[in-house]
Amino acid sequence: MRCGMNDITKMTALELSAAIRQKKISVTEAVNAYLDNIEKLNPELNCYITVCRDEALSRAAEVQSGIDSGRICGRLAGVPIAIKDNICTKGIKTTCASKMLENFVAPYNATVIDRINAEGMIILGKLNMDEFAMGSTGETSYFGSVKNPVNPERSAGGSSSGAAAAVAAELAPIALGSDTGGSVRQPASYCGVTGLKPTYSAVSRYGLIAYASSLDQIGIIGKNSADCAALFDVISGADERDMTCSKEFAFDYNSVRAENLSGKRIGIANEFLNVGLSPAVKQNLLDSAKRFETLGASIDYFDLPELKYAVPAYYVIACAEASSNLARYDGVRFGHRSEAAKTLDEMFVFSRSEGLGDEVRRRIMLGSFVLSQGYYDAYYKKAVTAKQLITKAFEKAFERYDFILSPVTPDTAPVLGESLGNPLKMYLSDIYTVTANLAGIPAVSLPCGYDGNGMPVGIQLMAKRFGEAELLSAATAFGKEADL
Amino acid sequence: MSFETVIGLEVHVELLSETKVFCTCKSEFGGKPNTRICEICTGMPGTLPRLNEKVVEFAVKTGLATDCEITKITRFDRKNYFYPDLPKAYQISQLYLPICRNGHIEIKTENGKKIIGIHEIHIEEDAGKLIHTESGTLIDCNRCGVPLLEIVTEPDFSGADEVIAFLEALRSTLTYLGVSDCKMQEGSMRADVNLSVRSAGSRELGTRTEMKNLNSFHDIADAVKSEAARQIALIKSGEAVIQQTRRWDADKRESYAMRSKEAANDYRYFPEPDIPPIDISESFINRINSALPELPAAKKQRYMNELGLSGYDASVLTNDIYIVSFFEAALKDCNSPKEVANWVLGEVLRLLKDSGTDSKSNPLKPEALVKIIEMVQSGKINRNTGKTVLEKAFYDGVDVERYISENGLSLITDSDVIESSVEAVIAGNEKSVTDYKRGKTAALGYLVGQTMKALGGRADANEIQKLLRELLN
Numbered sequence: 001m002r003c004g005m006n007d008i009t010k011m012t013a014l015e016l017s018a019a020i021r022q023k024k025i026s027v028t029e030a031v032n033a034y035l036d037n038i039e040k041l042n043p044e045l046n047c048y049i050t051v052c053r054d055e056a057l058s059r060a061a062e063v064q065s066g067i068d069s070g071r072i073c074g075r076l077a078g079v080p081i082a083i084k085d086n087i088c089t090k091g092i093k094t095t096c097a098s099k100m101l102e103n104f105v106a107p108y109n110a111t112v113i114d115r116i117n118a119e120g121m122i123i124l125g126k127l128n129m130d131e132f133a134m135g136s137t138g139e140t141s142y143f144g145s146v147k148n149p150v151n152p153e154r155s156a157g158g159s160s161s162g163a164a165a166a167v168a169a170e171l172a173p174i175a176l177g178s179d180t181g182g183s184v185r186q187p188a189s190y191c192g193v194t195g196l197k198p199t200y201s202a203v204s205r206y207g208l209i210a211y212a213s214s215l216d217q218i219g220i221i222g223k224n225s226a227d228c229a230a231l232f233d234v235i236s237g238a239d240e241r242d243m244t245c246s247k248e249f250a251f252d253y254n255s256v257r258a259e260n261l262s263g264k265r266i267g268i269a270n271e272f273l274n275v276g277l278s279p280a281v282k283q284n285l286l287d288s289a290k291r292f293e294t295l296g297a298s299i300d301y302f303d304l305p306e307l308k309y310a311v312p313a314y315y316v317i318a319c320a321e322a323s324s325n326l327a328r329y330d331g332v333r334f335g336h337r338s339e340a341a342k343t344l345d346e347m348f349v350f351s352r353s354e355g356l357g358d359e360v361r362r363r364i365m366l367g368s369f370v371l372s373q374g375y376y377d378a379y380y381k382k383a384v385t386a387k388q389l390i391t392k393a394f395e396k397a398f399e400r401y402d403f404i405l406s407p408v409t410p411d412t413a414p415v416l417g418e419s420l421g422n423p424l425k426m427y428l429s430d431i432y433t434v435t436a437n438l439a440g441i442p443a444v445s446l447p448c449g450y451d452g453n454g455m456p457v458g459i460q461l462m463a464k465r466f467g468e469a470e471l472l473s474a475a476t477a478f479g480k481e482a483d484l
Numbered sequence: 485m486s487f488e489t490v491i492g493l494e495v496h497v498e499l500l501s502e503t504k505v506f507c508t509c510k511s512e513f514g515g516k517p518n519t520r521i522c523e524i525c526t527g528m529p530g531t532l533p534r535l536n537e538k539v540v541e542f543a544v545k546t547g548l549a550t551d552c553e554i555t556k557i558t559r560f561d562r563k564n565y566f567y568p569d570l571p572k573a574y575q576i577s578q579l580y581l582p583i584c585r586n587g588h589i590e591i592k593t594e595n596g597k598k599i600i601g602i603h604e605i606h607i608e609e610d611a612g613k614l615i616h617t618e619s620g621t622l623i624d625c626n627r628c629g630v631p632l633l634e635i636v637t638e639p640d641f642s643g644a645d646e647v648i649a650f651l652e653a654l655r656s657t658l659t660y661l662g663v664s665d666c667k668m669q670e671g672s673m674r675a676d677v678n679l680s681v682r683s684a685g686s687r688e689l690g691t692r693t694e695m696k697n698l699n700s701f702h703d704i705a706d707a708v709k710s711e712a713a714r715q716i717a718l719i720k721s722g723e724a725v726i727q728q729t730r731r732w733d734a735d736k737r738e739s740y741a742m743r744s745k746e747a748a749n750d751y752r753y754f755p756e757p758d759i760p761p762i763d764i765s766e767s768f769i770n771r772i773n774s775a776l777p778e779l780p781a782a783k784k785q786r787y788m789n790e791l792g793l794s795g796y797d798a799s800v801l802t803n804d805i806y807i808v809s810f811f812e813a814a815l816k817d818c819n820s821p822k823e824v825a826n827w828v829l830g831e832v833l834r835l836l837k838d839s840g841t842d843s844k845s846n847p848l849k850p851e852a853l854v855k856i857i858e859m860v861q862s863g864k865i866n867r868n869t870g871k872t873v874l875e876k877a878f879y880d881g882v883d884v885e886r887y888i889s890e891n892g893l894s895l896i897t898d899s900d901v902i903e904s905s906v907e908a909v910i911a912g913n914e915k916s917v918t919d920y921k922r923g924k925t926a927a928l929g930y931l932v933g934q935t936m937k938a939l940g941g942r943a944d945a946n947e948i949q950k951l952l953r954e955l956l957n
Contacts (some may be wrong), residue, residue: 088530101529110530209529213757242532243759321757325565327573329525332623348566371564371752380754432565 002214009170013079013227016173020067020078021229026080027064029120030245031056034080038171045147045156048094048277049085051125054081063120069423075230077120080171084163085126086133087218088296089113092123096209096398097141098131100335100355107194110207111242112218112235119234124303127162131185132326133211133355135159136418136426140359145416148191154413157187164191174222174231182408182433184219185445186455189458190413192447194475196220196228197433199439199465201246203232204239210325212318213244215437224473225444229256234469246466255469258476261321262296266461267401269304272432278411280451285407288448288459288478292405295477300401306393307435309386314434315427316370316383322336323362323367329355362423387438394439398464403474409444412455432460442468444475486684488693489712491647491677492603492639495654496632498610498672499542505609505631506533506576506901513670516616517624525629527537527571532758535560539631540583540762542609543662544772545585546633549657549779550602554769558583560607560756565749568621569612571628579753582606583764589657590781591649600650601638608632633664635644639678639689644708648701651675652803656780657862659805665844668700675704680725681715691725695739697732707732707739714739733898777957783808791821797829806843807833814850823857831871835878852877855884859894896942902935906951911933920956930954 008030011019019025033474035053042048066072083089086096088106097102109117116123130140138146138161146161148154149169156165160177164187167175177184179197188195197219208218218235222228233253239245268289273282289299331337332349338350356364370379397404409429419426436443443462451457461478463471504511507524524531524575543732547554559581562574587602615622635654655666655673655811666673680692695711698704715725730739778786780802787798802808807828814824832853835879856870856877865873865888873893876882896902909931910917917928928949935948 059576086530096529096530105530106528106530108528108531191647209528210758241534243534244532244757263942320754324562324574324752324754327564328529328565328571330567330568330573332565333526333571334528344568368752371754374754375751376754 009037009173010394011173011432012223013076013174014230017076017079027060027396028057030078031060031080031122031124033174034170035251036331039374041149041156041171041308043170044152045149045165045169045171047146047169048082048125049095049128049143049452050099051122051161053090054077055092055162055368056122056124059122062245063122066120072120074119074121074173074234076116076234077459079121079173080124081116081121081231082124082127082163082166082175082263083113084129084160084175084177086129086178086209086211087112087176089123091124092126092351094126094209095143096132097129097143098356098360099142100352101209102142102336104334106207107375108391109205110206110218111211111239113207113455115235116231118175121234127160127166127177128164129177130159130183132322132360133159133178134214134359134363136182136186136429137161137414137416138187138234139416139420140357142254142357147212147416148413151413151453154455155190155416155419156357157190157413159183160187160195160219160221164188164193164195167191167221167223169195173186174220174227174230176235177219177221178208178211178317179217179433179437180215180432181217181437184221184306185433185436185443185458185460186409186430188221188445189408189447189460190456192456192458194222194224194228194447195202195445196222196232196468197436197443198232198236198468198471199246199249199442200437201244202236202238202251202442202466202468204235204242204245205250206241206245209435212321213325214321215314215318217437222481225446226256226479229253229468229472232472236468249466252469254470256476258480259473261474261477264297264402264474265400266292266297266299266403266405266428268299268408269307269397270301271304271307272406276410276428278451280449281407281409281411281457284449284451284457285459288446289405291448291478292474297403297474298333299405302397302400303411304393304397306386306390307431310390310435310438310474311428313383313390314430314438315366315385316379317387317438319367320365320371320380320383323339323364324373326356326360326364330387331355348394359423390435391439392436394462395464396440403461403463403469407457408432408458408460412451412453412457436460441465442471444471446475446478487681487712487823488686489642489679489681489708490639490689491641491643491679491708492691493635493637493641493647493650493851494653494676494678494812495635496674496676497635497658497666498633499539499633499663500665501536501538501542503538503632504629505607506534506629509629511630513672513921517622517628518627519540519624520626521628523569526625527573532577533756535739535759535762536631539607540764541772542634542661543605544633544764544769545582545661545776546635546663547587547605548769548773548776549585549661550587550589550654552584552587552605552636553579553601553865554764555585557581557585557761557763559761560759561753562756563608563753568613568623569628570613571612571625575609575611576756576759577634577908578606580755581761583762588655589650591646593645593649598640598646601611602638603636603638605633605635618812619796639680644705647677647708648676648705651701651704653780656803656805656841660777660779663722671699674698677704677708677711679708679711679715681712681719690719691727693727694724694729696729696731696742698736699734701734703734706737710738770946787825791825793822793825797825799831800833801825804843806846806918810843810846810848810850814853817851818854818857820857820861823861827853827857831874839879844864845882848874848878852884859884863944864888864894866895866941868941892940893942895944896939902939902943902947903951905938906935906948906955909938910952910955917956
């Protein structure tokens with residue numbers, strides 16, 4: 001029995017690959033189903049910056065013959081995928097949603113791209129995002145905001161706005177994003193899909209255009225936790241091109257299963273409930289805690305006073321690193337070069353002023369400030385100390401708990417146009433997500449309900465470093481329970 | 485009021501690792517512009533550095549050879565500044581935890597021995613090269629990411645002679661270790677001079693300047709003298725020395741101010757997040773330590789003890805790794821080390837100097853020298869013939885034995901031939917014979933020379949002299 005186009009895009013990535021293996025669907029049919037959806041919906045939602053129609057179709061035929069001949073036998077073989085536009089793809093533009101890199105084509109693939117290609121996945125295109133991954137609403141993109149598929153008046157979140165919206169709107173079965181302070185989990189939560197931020201150093205960053213090197217991780221946005229686990233199995237693991245990538249870690253995919261959580265202890269920090277949480281988010285958190293209890297887990301509350309350092313520490317470190325990482329966009333070798341410049345200094349200043357947006361320039365200035373002589377000790381060094389304190393606090397908590405449960409954001413997706421005027425408020429809303437980046441631990445954002453406006457609400461589950469297998473098992477169990 | 489000069493050095497040396505410090509591009513000097521580059525050394529977005537372990541090994545080697553402490557957990561830092569030859573707009577360097585610290589090198593000048601402290605040695609990457617043309621400025625990134633060591637001394641020097649002695653000692657150490665070829669002309673060794681003056685005996689340091697663009701020892705010596713004189717003159721005239729970076733103009737033999745430190749960049753150093761801290765294990769250090777070659781100072785002492793060479797001769801032999809390698813290769817096949825030393829110090833160095841050949845490109849094979857020494861010692865040729873043949877071997881690469889036999893240069897051993905020649909000379913030089921008999925011993929030398937000439941230089945001068953004496957007395 002053949003499947004209809006609608007059925008194809010309803011499937012999870014694992015269902016789709018099974019159907020392809022069983023010859024119920026051809027790879028080309030799968031790709032076409034998504035290309036059709038993109039054609040129909042992308043003009044409205046603005047998820048994609050670049051759609052690789054021709055490449056995807058010719059690659060689909062190639063992968064199909066690879067599958068037929070047995071040469072390609074990846075678990076996700078034949079599954080289309082969309083890529084956040086800060087992950088380098090050889091021969092395809094990688095813009096970082098910036099005027100600066102509007103026409104940048106990398107002559108190399110990110111390590112994750114090589115791995116999804118080897119798996120037999122097909123790239124549909126490059127996804128919209130906040131410029132250089134700086135922003136929480138998708139609105140800093142040079143290519144315009146992404147609209148939330150649940151309500152186009154609202155933001156899809158950010159910075160992986162296109163990734164979350166594309167998966168939610170069935171413009172891609174699964175997507176790669178990046179998460180520096182919540183950029184995978186927060187948009188996933190706003191759009192009602194699942195987002196995984198892996199342990200720092202579990203996935204190679206080679207080819208991910210850096211925002212804040214010590215916090216950046218490539219993450220996954222999928223329809224459910226099982227899909228995320230399958231793709232995580234593809235992209236994670238040692239890579240000699242990234243010295244910060246763990247040599248030891250190997251994900252045990254086969255141990256991921258939705259099982260009874262009896263004996264598992266879940267901690268909730270008291271502080272999580274005190275920070276300007278909207279009633280709907282709070283209610284969903286408490287409901288989710290109950291659902292975990294139904295699954296057999298025990299819930300306990302603990303103190304996490306270090307939480308108050310998280311947002312300031314995050315913004316100091318992230319901006320400091322960004323100010324250095326983004327210094328290479330100087331108009332010299334690639335990217336935008338100002339035509340108005342007459343001197344060398346003007347070339348640097350004009351090119352950067354014209355090529356980079358407000359939020360990016362704000363963070364570069366903040367970062368330059370906290371690293372400058374006389375301020376380094378007062379800001380950067382203190383932030384690093386705070387990061388260590390937070391890491392230790394989480395390590396200590398994980399001696400008592402298998403998982404920590406928290407909201408993803410204090411509120412649901414904001415109405416577009418309401419956030420950029422108040423960057424400080426926007427920064428503060430990152431409080432629940434930045435902690436996982438500072439502590440380097442894995443975290444998933446799981447859809448758990450809706451608020452009064454019908455906007456999705458998510459919860460965040462965190463585990464200890466390299467605890468992805470346990471984390472994704474619990475998340476899968478939670479998802480299955482939610483379906484009931 | 486008398487003044488004293490206080491000098492510290494920042495020496496950059498390029499390392500001889502085959503590949504660059506953070507990628508696998510060749511690090512060799514030269515090459516057509518932008519042919520030794522990749523996405524990493526050109527700072528393309530998304531790329532990450534991968535530390536070349538050889539560079540760490542070279543740095544540890546250098547640290548151990550200069551009695552430094554090796555930092556057990558060393559780290560890299562970013563030095564941020566905008567310049568078109570710096571692709572990432574930051575240089576990966578080491579500020580907070582340099583790989584080596586607190587070492588020293590002993591130098592010797594006319595005033596005796598002195599210990600020069602080494603504050604630190606750190607690893608960093610080189611930048612590219614700007615090529616200015618009429619139509620604009622071009623960038624050659626071949627040098628981007630070439631590994632450098634920066635060796636920072638304490639302000640322990642009081643004059644140009646000490647600075648030069650230090651740089652010579654450092655150069656021989658580094659070339660012995662094989663970590664750098666230390667060529668100032670090619671820029672593989674560069675020294676910036678930090679200099680201040682103060683009234684003699686004062687403990688406080690004066691305001692210093694930093695001198696750049698010094699491309700030879702000669703430049704350095706002149707720049708030190710010129711800058712000390714400039715600062716003293718300023719102070720004497722009641723003006724203040726301004727802290728600034730100055731550039732040496734090798735044509736005018738003077739320096740000019742490049743920029744004031746006040747206006748200088750704030751480099752916004754911070755720990756490089758793309759390279760985890762490097763754990764340098766005890767066993768790694770031990771392995772390198774036990775494989776260190778004999779260093780110049782030790783070798784010099786050994787030559788003085790074992791070969792009875794003077795301190796000066798031993799220095800000349802050991803300062804230059806290529807000379808010492810030649811010497812030691814020759815020693816292997818020859819049991820007259822003193823003789824080999826004399827030939828190397830005399831003839832070989834003269835040939836290199838006369839032909840303007842640098843010691844690295846010495847065309848002479850050690851075996852050729854050994855063969856000549858053996859033939860002189862066994863009386864097959866005399867010393868002068870030996871020198872002539874050495875020249876032929878040096879310039880034309882002739883085979884020593886074949887050249888001697890083909891050109892009939894071996895000594896005449898037939899005593900009748902020599903005797904008849906001596907008799908002929910006595911008969912033909914009456915005046916000299918008379919002079920000699922009257923006690924003018926110098927005349928004997930003339931007669932020896934005449935006989936040698938008659939024999940085409942192919943006889944033993946001692947034997948001729950002996951015969952002449954016998955026949956004249």
